[in-house]
Amino acid sequence: MTLWPKSVRSHVKTGHDREIIAAYPFRSAAPTSLWASLIDGASQNLAFAGYTNYFLWQQHPRLGARLKAKADAGARIRFLVGDPESDVTRKREEVEGVPLTVSTRIKITLDALEKMGECRGVEARFSDQHIALSVFQFDDQMLVTPHIASLLGDESPMLHLRRLEDDGLYDRFAGHVTALWESSRPIEL
Incomplete structure (x- = not known):
């Protein structure tokens, strides 16, 4: 017996994909207001696991x-x-092969973190294991960018996720960030 007709199932998310709020063909296609609302709305846990995180400082006054x-x-x-x-x-x-090198973009983030001054609750670490996947966590929501070949991060696709279940997409990517964090090297700011 089928409770949900096929036509309803094809239009309503009922499986693991219901954690996907939106998908963008390019990270740069997501509105800056989305990032701002996630940053400003989070109150407990924010993780910026992007290889450079450079664009954040440019887009968010x-x-x-x-x-x-x-x-x-x-x-x-x-x-x-x-x-x-x-x-x-x-x-x-x-x-x-671009003039604004990866190392320069990382140094811009490090400089911005240093300018924040010593702040309990803000930590930074080095890891080279996430070169092909950026995960940005905001309490129970996150933005995930799998980087495509030689494209820059803003040219790669992005998923907006919301945690709705144990061991779903959100938890899998959150586990990835935790594993990277545990194997990374602290940065003294």
Whole structure:
């Protein structure tokens, strides 16, 4: 016996895909207001596991002050970036072949974090294991960008997810960030 006719099942998400709120063919196709609402709406856990995280500082005015206020209110904020001196970073720079190098973009993020000053609740670490996948976590929502070959991050697709079940898409990507964090090297800001 089928409770949901095929026509309804084809228009209503009933499986694991219901955690997908939206899909964008390019990260840059997602409105800046989406990022702002996720950043501003999160109060407990924010993780920025992008290899450079560079674009955040360019697109969000006063991001450092906004994050510092969240940390002061008790939020845990983590930045996972690539090591600007690593072989992985150098190889990626060769692939991209653009004037604003990967190492420079990482250093812009490190500089912005340093300008925030010492702030309990804000941590940063180096990892080269997430070169092909960026995960940005905002409490029970996240944005995930699987990077495509030689394209820049903003040219790769992005998924907007909301946690709805145990071991669903959200939990799988959150586990990925946790594993990367645990194997990464602390950065002294």
